[in-house]
Amino acid sequence: MLDNSNFYYGLGFLCGFVAVAIAGLIISIVRKKKNKENTQPYYDERQNIARGKSYQSGFFTMVGYYLVYAILDVFGITWCENFVGVILGILIGVGVFAVIAINNDAYFALNSKKKQLIGLFVFIIICQIAGSIGNIINNEFIINNKLSLNSINLFVAVLFIIILIAIFVHDRHLKQEELVETE
Amino acid sequence: MKNLKLKSARAAKDMSQQALAEAVGVSRQTINAIEKGDYNPTINLCVAICKAVDKTLDELFWD
Numbered sequence: 303m304l305d306n307s308n309f310y311y312g313l314g315f316l317c318g319f320v321a322v323a324i325a326g327l328i329i330s331i332v333r334k335k336k337n338k339e340n341t342q343p344y345y346d347e348r349q350n351i352a353r354g355k356s357y358q359s360g361f362f363t364m365v366g367y368y369l370v371y372a373i374l375d376v377f378g379i380t381w382c383e384n385f386v387g388v389i390l391g392i393l394i395g396v397g398v399f400a401v402i403a404i405n406n407d408a409y410f411a412l413n414s415k416k417k418q419l420i421g422l423f424v425f426i427i428i429c430q431i432a433g434s435i436g437n438i439i440n441n442e443f444i445i446n447n448k449l450s451l452n453s454i455n456l457f458v459a460v461l462f463i464i465i466l467i468a469i470f471v472h473d474r475h476l477k478q479e480e481l482v483e484t485e
Numbered sequence: 486m487k488n489l490k491l492k493s494a495r496a497a498k499d500m501s502q503q504a505l506a507e508a509v510g511v512s513r514q515t516i517n518a519i520e521k522g523d524y525n526p527t528i529n530l531c532v533a534i535c536k537a538v539d540k541t542l543d544e545l546f547w548d
Contacts, residue, residue, distance in 0.1 A: 346511035348524050407514040479517065483502055 311451050312385075343411030352408035360399030367391045382449035389454055393461045400461075404468040407476070420469065423462045430459035486522045490545050494538040495520075509533040 345353060368391050374380070382390070403409040410416050437443050437452035444450060495505050495516075502520070506513040509530065518524035519534075526534070531546050538545070 346515050347527055347530060348515040348518060349512060407512060412510075412512055476514070480513075483517070 344413045345408065345411050349406075349408035349412075352406035353403055356399045356403040356406065356408065359402050360395040360397075363398040364391050364395030367394050380448060382453070383451060385451055386449050386453060390457060393457050397461050397464055400465045401468045404465070404472050407472070409469075420466065423466055427459050427462045427466070430455045430462070434459060488520050488522060488545070490540075491534065491538075492520045494540050494545060498538050500538070505534070505537055508537040 371387050371391065400409060410419065433455035434443075434453075437455065442450060442452045443456075444453070495502070500508070502516045503513045506516045509516075510533070511530065515524065515526075515530075516534075519526055531542055535542055535545055
């Protein structure tokens with residue numbers, strides 16, 4: 303049975319997803335009408351293969367995580383609320399995919415606006431950290447010795463920080479590689 | 486195995502990896518990977534590269 307706070311949190315979560323989906327749909331329709339050319343991200347053949355391998359790694363990491371999570375649950379070791387455990391698995395899978403794809407230069411499409419996307423990631427990190435600080439101050443981070451729903455903000459922030467670090471490290475490596483190529 | 490033929494053909498046309506990548510519609514890293522022998526391109530990409538550097542498939546991709 304859901305208690306009231308969980309029900310409203312879940313409802314809020316669902317509303318957030320629906321709002322983002324509707325906003326995304328509207329933006330894509332407007333962009334398509336304004337710009338008749340293809341706005342779909344374009345990856346070259348090597349990038350597509352690298353992305354496939356990255357997805358595979360992300361997927362198997364996620365499977366491994368859920369296996370460990372399920373085994374711990376069988377032994378009665380519960381360190382977080384179920385919802386947090388599930389979301390954490392998704393975040394870990396996405397993180398593994400992103401880092402491997404970035405390392406193989408297959409994360410950003412050839413026609414993507416990288417700086418805009420990085421700006422968006424920074425904005426997401428700031429929002430999530432702000433939310434986390436509020437939750438920590440209000441002692442809503444850990445409830446009944448378990449990570450509560452409110453801890454998700456921090457994990458999302460950590461995921462995007464890891465992605466940003468991977469992007470900057472890879473860009474540095476590319477710059478060095480370009481220097482070698484021009485010499 | 487490194488593709489030195491491609492590298493020299495590109496250099497002969499005074500093209501950077503970036504310029505060749507833009508000419509054939511791939512990323513610079515893809516051209517770099519082909520030259521280093523880390524990636525085997527499809528026949529379509531091979532043909533596009535050959536056209537961009539005015540060489541034949543035999544000259545660039547056949548030992």
